[in-house]
Amino acid sequence: MESPVLSYLRKVHAELAELRDGTPYSVGPSSADLNPADFGIALATVDGHVYEVGTTRKQFSLQSISKPLSYGFAIAELGMDAVDAHVDVEPSGDPFNEISSNPETGRPANAMINAGAIAVASLIKGSGGRTPIQRIEHTYSEFAARRLRSDGREYRAERARSDRNHGLAYLLSAAGVVEGDPTRALETYLRQCAVQVDCRDLAMIAATLASGGTNPVTGTEVLPYEAVERVLSVMMTSGMYDDAGDWATSVGLPAKSGVGGGIIAVLPGQVGLAVYSPPLDKHGNSVRGAAACRRISSDLQMHFVRSARQGRSAIRSIRTIDQEPSNIRRTEAAADVLQEQSERALVLELAGDLFFAGTETVVRELTSRAPEIDVVVIDVRDVDEVGDAGIRMINAVFQDFRENGREILLVDPDDVLGGVDTRGITVFDSRDRAIAECEHRLLERYGGPEAMPRAVPVVDSPVLAPLDRADAEALASHMNPRHYDDGDVIRRVGQRFGGVFFILSGTISIVASHTDGTRFRLRTLGAGMTFGELALGEDDRQETTAKAEGPVEVMVLTADEIEALEERDPALAVQLWRALSRDAYMRVDRLSRANAARIRD
């Protein structure tokens, strides 16, 4: 099917093609080739996809659309202050070719009028064997992700009738605003106006501005973000000839038009829009171009007020530790401690952006709850973007927590909080491990020795709880003790069922593989828990690998012993299997609830 975006643009194109007002600008040899019916719309996303309708591949002169590009280039080259010393940022309210300059400073009102653009052109110097215009062409090409060139014949035609601009250049030179030879500055300016583009190029240029200065296709950083911010600000108030207020109000997008018939409009962070249609209104804006921007901004809700990021809390969920227990089975004493102290440990899941508004809610929550908190797990894996203000606010909270002995456990495998000071903060790659550690620290603070068992005798294993003592001891008598060292693989994926392993002491990691072969920790087991039995689930094969983390003591009821037991003492075997089933059922119930909870969150 055709993309609805394309269908939509086609519809807008068909409707606005009916507009017959306006007159094309006819200077230069290519004006013979100008067709008032030509009309193209191109929309480029910040991931580089371009939608095109109509005349989007016909070349024309960039003209004044060059002004914001060179302005940004000059800022990138010389810095904001140096450029500001030559050009102001005030809307002029005057037509583009007016000599609008500050009576006190002589600075042109802004870089979107000719006087300002000529001043800007004078600031761009040759370098590395390249002339100013060659460097400008190079930068424009980076914007468009395609080699763009200035057309000599167009340039000469414009130059032949640029008396007014010549005069302007000399006046600006007299005022100290144009640097160096005013004729050179003017020539550079006129050549940049004669750079040939098509409508698709313009969309890509606009998308580069939309993505903060980085071309979405090539990934080249054409302009630094600060320069783009400035360029778009000035485009918002002064980009459209002579109706800046109306444009900012009704379209609400930074835009720039050129008498070549092009217009670009930029929705920061989202979209670059370009229109080409030669007939111009009395201000010098493309009639269909302005109409298309107006229409599309309204339909797609691109106005700066509407498209502002919403101040949504970055907190996806906030739970006390009892509401999100780890996969580690605890003794009854430990479970009681965790239950009683559950308010003292929080698990926060953050999502979305940590700019001011999103972070403010997180920080508000943490500061207001701080007095009750000992440990907090903060899972930031679903955070998209982090702003400077967010980093500063988080730093302040982290510092306060550190100073007051509150512990922070961060789940941040991708270093989303790269800019945050994480001294003294443990960073985990999985939420489960962080939660397990969180419980551990709570138990260290509040649990007695019975809550932190060093070793669990096999007869006290919760799995065997349904058996009476004699049966449990009878079973234990069929088991063999084994010792493993840190890193030992005890069961490997693919091995046949080798029996049921009862952990007496130490920690076991259960590692599984994704379908793509990458491995991940499925769960962590401790004293009193069992492993190995799940191999019975599927073809009697281990689906996972069990690995010792530090020294581990286990008792194994081997597959052979179980088989022998089923022969010799089927009643005891029934007890064993019934206990194992019960244990598995508890796990199924807990897991399916956890799953349901996550799906519903």
Place this chain on the structure above:
Amino acid sequence: MESPVLSYLRKVHAELAELRDGTPYSVGPSSADLNPADFGIALATVDGHVYEVGTTRKQFSLQSISKPLSYGFAIAELGMDAVDAHVDVEPSGDPFNEISSNPETGRPANAMINAGAIAVASLIKGSGGRTPIQRIEHTYSEFAARRLRSDGREYRAERARSDRNHGLAYLLSAAGVVEGDPTRALETYLRQCAVQVDCRDLAMIAATLASGGTNPVTGTEVLPYEAVERVLSVMMTSGMYDDAGDWATSVGLPAKSGVGGGIIAVLPGQVGLAVYSPPLDKHGNSVRGAAACRRISSDLQMHFVRSARQGRSAIRSIRTIDQEPSNIRRTEAAADVLQEQSERALVLELAGDLFFAGTETVVRELTSRAPEIDVVVIDVRDVDEVGDAGIRMINAVFQDFRENGREILLVDPDDVLGGVDTRGITVFDSRDRAIAECEHRLLERYGGPEAMPRAVPVVDSPVLAPLDRADAEALASHMNPRHYDDGDVIRRVGQRFGGVFFILSGTISIVASHTDGTRFRLRTLGAGMTFGELALGEDDRQETTAKAEGPVEVMVLTADEIEALEERDPALAVQLWRALSRDAYMRVDRLSRANAARIRD
């Protein structure tokens, strides 16, 4: 701990308190009470939280900050076109009391200068027994969530020296811009300027504008969104006396100052900022107020270019159906069909906003994959906001899918896609049910009768697969057949273990409760599956309720029969328990993988 937001504002406050420039405006009786050292900063979030530092509870006159509020009120009352007929939206570049009007139409340049504000005041009529100023006071009070009143003495003092504004009102009347008695219009205007507020009120007013016209504390819709959009647009280009371009460029926030010493600045969707400090610069803006806005906008990255919503894909995950199977156990034939045809069914999980950019990626993905798709599950539960453009684009795709026989299953219990045309689209309250239905439809299209079993004899139940035929038949001989009708509760939460139920045909829902008592569907079971056994997991009690969905046939191996079997034929009992354990282990493995996958997503 103190909020880092407050600490930050305190720091800014301390630094800018050092600014000693400027002179307070001294008209009216309260000017005797003016203290140049007074300085307050208040910041209100769109959820109604207010941070305050310094002099935030001292009353002063609203003055020109009334202009955008009355402008919005007039638009809400009369509509945009009626107001536009009297006032333009162009930045004037002139001081606030200039007679800046369009030479052709006589309309004042904008509603932020006195001429425009007097014209706007003339448009607000009395109604329902209330005078214009009473209605204005009422609206301002709704903005501030507190009763605000105009001060008569302040009003009279201003009026006594308003010759210039009087002249202005008559000139505007002559030009047909002011409606009715020009003196009345002027009086309304002067009274609205004399409304008394404190800095905290201003922050709340700004936050109401930031939240699109709805007061964040009371929830009252003070202005419609369209009026707010217009008000903020004009504030952006014309809100600050005489340096609009610099403000839009360096602060990048819609703002309005008043000679009373107040300034409001609005970050749409996020924050309302207010500053109070009486000393004014030569333009009439509060010196510390403007500096504070500049500083805070920069530090908190509030500039309109930076704060624009990022064009992030709304697709959180996209999987083929084999990568996200339902909880329904399928026959081998069915599993094969689902595996072979898996590319024909997609599960899309959306998150974030469905404005243009977010939706565009979704629509691009669906349209490009459309030819290969028969069924698609779209889970929109984590979608935050949906814009008109998003709705239109989704409608277009849904319509195309409908017309081409592609099925859409929507997971949308909260009606997030309320604006979307969902004719012919099944809406589910849980993803699991939608996925189950998706598999079902794929099986209907591509599976033979063996893939869609109507009934599974108990001896063919996958749970009993490890047993040889004779053992399975022996077990079956101990079972009793039962029939249930739609809605029958078969097992209820809290009941003792009643045996293992083998589903021969029909569908069972397993319903669990959250800790708060609300119930939710945990899973759906079909022919060949078992239930009831999980009661063994915890104290031999049902943790869930099993309910028939439509007619259901089961065979029950009761608890008593099992106990008898353990006595009489322990070898067969071992077979049973071993099979049940194996089944449970498979489920544990699958569930913990699903959990791990969700946690990692």
